[in-house]
Amino acid sequence: MTAPSATLHRSAAGVVPRGARPKTxxxxxxxxxxxxxxxxxxxxxxxxxxxxTSLKTMEEIRLGAIFALPAAPTVEPWIAAWSTACTGLTxxxxxxxxxxxxxxxxxxxxxxxxxxxINGYALAFWRPRGSNLLFAxxxxxxxxxxxxxxxxxxxxxxxxxxxxxxxxxxxxHVIFGLPITTLLFRNYYAGVPIELFKAARVDxxxxxxIFFQVxxxxxxxxxxxxxxxxxxxxxxxxxxxxxxAGRENLPMTVQLNNVVNTTTGERPYxxxxxxxxxxxxxxxxxxxxxxxxxxxxxAAGAVKG
Amino acid sequence: MHATxxxxxxxxxxAPVETSVSVRDLKIAYGxxxxxxxxxxxxxxxxxxxxxxxxxxxKSTLLNAIAGLMDITDGEVWISGRNVTWAEPKxxxxxxxxxxxxxxxxxxxxxxxxxxxxxxxxPKAEIAARVDxxxxxxxxxxxxxxxxxxxxxxxxxxxxxxxxxxxxVDVFLFDEPLxxxxxxxxxxxxxxxxKLHQSLGNTMVYVTHDQIEAMTLADRIAVMKGGVVQQLxxxxxxxxxxANRFVAGFLGSPAMTFLSGTLRGRAIDLGGGVTVPxxxxxxxxxxxxTGAAELGVRPEHVALVAPGAPPPSPGAHRATxxxxxxxxxxxxxxxxxxxxxxxxxxxxxxxxxxAVGDPVRFSLDLTRASLFDAETGARL
Numbered sequence: 001m002t003a004p005s006a007t008l009h010r011s012a013a014g015v016v017p018r019g020a021r022p023k024t025x026x027x028x029x030x031x032x033x034x035x036x037x038x039x040x041x042x043x044x045x046x047x048x049x050x051x052x053t054s055l056k057t058m059e060e061i062r063l064g065a066i067f068a069l070p071a072a073p074t075v076e077p078w079i080a081a082w083s084t085a086c087t088g089l090t091x092x093x094x095x096x097x098x099x100x101x102x103x104x105x106x107x108x109x110x111x112x113x114x115x116x117x118i119n120g121y122a123l124a125f126w127r128p129r130g131s132n133l134l135f136a137x138x139x140x141x142x143x144x145x146x147x148x149x150x151x152x153x154x155x156x157x158x159x160x161x162x163x164x165x166x167x168x169x170x171x172x173h174v175i176f177g178l179p180i181t182t183l184l185f186r187n188y189y190a191g192v193p194i195e196l197f198k199a200a201r202v203d204x205x206x207x208x209x210i211f212f213q214v215x216x217x218x219x220x221x222x223x224x225x226x227x228x229x230x231x232x233x234x235x236x237x238x239x240x241x242x243x244x245a246g247r248e249n250l251p252m253t254v255q256l257n258n259v260v261n262t263t264t265g266e267r268p269y270x271x272x273x274x275x276x277x278x279x280x281x282x283x284x285x286x287x288x289x290x291x292x293x294x295x296x297x298x299a300a301g302a303v304k305g
Numbered sequence: 306m307h308a309t310x311x312x313x314x315x316x317x318x319x320a321p322v323e324t325s326v327s328v329r330d331l332k333i334a335y336g337x338x339x340x341x342x343x344x345x346x347x348x349x350x351x352x353x354x355x356x357x358x359x360x361x362x363x364k365s366t367l368l369n370a371i372a373g374l375m376d377i378t379d380g381e382v383w384i385s386g387r388n389v390t391w392a393e394p395k396x397x398x399x400x401x402x403x404x405x406x407x408x409x410x411x412x413x414x415x416x417x418x419x420x421x422x423x424x425x426x427x428p429k430a431e432i433a434a435r436v437d438x439x440x441x442x443x444x445x446x447x448x449x450x451x452x453x454x455x456x457x458x459x460x461x462x463x464x465x466x467x468x469x470x471x472x473x474v475d476v477f478l479f480d481e482p483l484x485x486x487x488x489x490x491x492x493x494x495x496x497x498x499x500k501l502h503q504s505l506g507n508t509m510v511y512v513t514h515d516q517i518e519a520m521t522l523a524d525r526i527a528v529m530k531g532g533v534v535q536q537l538x539x540x541x542x543x544x545x546x547x548a549n550r551f552v553a554g555f556l557g558s559p560a561m562t563f564l565s566g567t568l569r570g571r572a573i574d575l576g577g578g579v580t581v582p583x584x585x586x587x588x589x590x591x592x593x594x595t596g597a598a599e600l601g602v603r604p605e606h607v608a609l610v611a612p613g614a615p616p617p618s619p620g621a622h623r624a625t626x627x628x629x630x631x632x633x634x635x636x637x638x639x640x641x642x643x644x645x646x647x648x649x650x651x652x653x654x655x656x657x658x659x660a661v662g663d664p665v666r667f668s669l670d671l672t673r674a675s676l677f678d679a680e681t682g683a684r685l
Contacts, residue, residue: 195480198374199407199468203421204395211418215413 028166054078054273061269077270081278085271087258094275097255101235101282103166104251108173109230115174116181116226117219121211123182124189125197135186142179150243157244164246172244173234180233181226190221228290232283251278324352325508326371326476331380333366341532344380348510349524350475353502356512357519358529365480367495367529368590371510372478373397384435385475394423397476406461408468415440415449418468423428432471433588437468438635442501457541459490466501479511479597494519495511516556521543528552545673549635550682551602559632559639562649564600565679568593573600573676577645580621585620585671597679604639604652606670633647641663 034092052079055070062201082146083093119138123131153172157163200210216223218242233303241251250258260272326348332663333341338595343385348354356364369375371382381390384467389397415436422432440446453461462482469477471527482498483491499522502509513519519526520540526539528551536548547553553561566575571594572582583598589595610623617623626649633655640651642665649666659665676685 095621103620144507193403193405195403195405195407197374198369198394198408199403199465200400200420202372202394202401203468203472204393204400204424205420209424213411218409 029112034242050273054270054277056079056270058266058270060267077179077268078274078278080268081259081271081275085259085268085275086262088262090157094252094255094259094278097250097252098278100245100249100255101252104169104241104249105169105231105234108177109232111226112174112177112181112230113223113226115178116218117185117223118211119178120187120189121215121233122191123186125194125210126207126217130174135182138179138182142183146176146239150239151196154243164244164269166245166249167303169241169249172240173237176240178228178305179232180229184226184229185219188219192218222288224290227270230288231286235282306360309593311524320421323350324348325385326354327381327383328371328508329381331367331370331382331589332378332384332505332544333363333370333375334378339532344534346439346527346534346537348508350508351389351506352354352427353509353511353524355519355523355526356510356529357514357516357526357555359514362529363532364514364529366532368478368480368510368512368515371397372399372401377420388670395424395460398474399478400472400474400475401478401480401632402462402469404484406453406458406465406485408461410453412452413449414445414451414453414456414467414481417453418471420474421468435471435473436467436607442470443467443497454507456484457490459494461582462494466498471506472508476508476510476649477562479513481512481514482516485515486497491515491518493604496520512625516678520556522682529556530555547601550599550601550677551654553677557603559604560605561601561603561649561675563677564602564644564647566598566600568595568598570594573598575645575647579645581622581624581669581671581672582653583676585640586674586676587672593678598685599677601675601677602649604650606673607649607651608668608670609651610666610668612666617668621668622671623666623668625638625666627666628659628661631659631661635658642667 047071049066052068052070053066055073055075057072057074057076060071082095084091086092086199087094087096122128154163157172159166161166196214200214205214224300235251236253237251238253238257241249242254245251245254256275259275318456322658324347326346328344328346331341331344332339344363346354346367351664358364366375370377371384372671373382373392377390378615381388383389384397384399387398394401394548402449405465409420411422418436418439419432420433427435436449437507439445442451445460445463445467448464450458453464456464462485465482483494488495494675495518498511502522503567507532511518511522523540525537526540526543528535528543530551536543536552538546538548543552544556547556547561554563564573564575564581566573566581568574569580571584571586572580574580610617628640629643630647632639633642634656636654637658638653640653642651642660651665653659677683678685
């Protein structure tokens, strides 16, 4: 570099710009960081209160210092919430709801993801006559509030004689899961070269063989995304479980509500908090473990739609 | 059509033995949009036919229709003497190679190649033997256990060719197989495909938009545009006697120059006082010697003339132009000159010392020129 141009590039402070650009902390950046910190605190404070309360004894809770750390931490409320808390007349804890939710969740997720994958595969590659119209109706269904369907679906279920059974709630979850899983898989398969499908056809593979041996093995990312969405969605469901699961299969969310609303005398806040965290644990765990995949799934649905 | 092979005889009931692929009055339409209409083409057994044309000319559509991967609206497709119009792709006796390789990502090279054979429930020993033979032929033996993701682009396309090979079929269909490869690999694999054709002798139908691939590989080229076959002929004939202005302009690099003018008997008036006699030009019959026309001259058919050179040979015409641009290409250079206000390109030796603005004297070889109707573009 020649001397005049070096002078030209000299900054006011007499420093020659070279290497990495220095980081500057402006007022705007500080404001941004403060805002983010406050937002995080706003969201996290309730969780903090719940966790500390669940670890306190009732004597300590009565003191009213809700932000204080537990003086003598105890897991008794957690055990009580899990195995002895009362839901209405029975006192077997939230565990009944947990296992009910698992029983609802597993088949619902498996069938809704599989059905969505098959739907998406058929829509993306086979394109039957009227498939676009079908897909439009499917998406339209996703936008209508679920309450609208409640009464007709109860009537239909009763007519079929399955109302209030495990197959009933599973079927309902699969049906309501179809639009989103179909959309996910259709968009994923739209990104797969159609030539792959053609090559498989030339090789003599039919509808199911192409699906199971060619397409499904390469769908791991979107299967994970669909599972995350369905697991969290179905686990958090309240109204469908309340209406369709039947007395014997009420999911954890409904049981939690029963635990919290069943009061004789003093409210055992510590048990309620523990039961709530237990109920939220599954989706929370899913989010923590799979945050990366979850974001990818949302992006896939948003950008490629 | 200028077919030299006796294959363009339309037959209704049975196809002759020497015809391998026969497309008859093919029509493909989506609603009101007609992509192909009344298209007929016959490919001889063992012939290498290239479908050449720009994007959207219908060449891939035609290939997909032959493969059975696309629903046709009307017409028939015959392969190896069988009417396969309604047959599934797997039952047509074809192997196909795609532009994007289309390998099954979760299968190894060997599994990719044997997929179709396993579906057809061939004996294990037979499958192994066929995969082995194809792998040897394509130098894939050390790669058989790998996944497609672990292969280079050239290797992937060789696997795709191998997958077509193991099917032991009469007809191979290639859909722009080299378009995703870089220039070096493309020419290597092009030679491999040519060798393969020479050693196997299968019928091959090959879609490309690359004129070099078409010229080097084809026994015959079908130049397509707008769903219509513009010309179906051997490469040399396509190159030297293009049936119309589109074919003339599509093949050749640098491209053919078109000089527009008016026909006055056996001469064309280019305006600006320049008239080129056409005595050496072979007119198509019936001759049309009036009206607006375009004279097509390939850059290599214009020769620079040194001062004091002997008089021109019959059929050649001398003229003078001005150099407007010089493009060196290494082996030679392309001179852009101006003649009667129209650009004309000349292929000149690389060591020629010339500058922009220089006048050059050159000789047009009219025995190798092409003359087109200015309106219809048809060869005159």
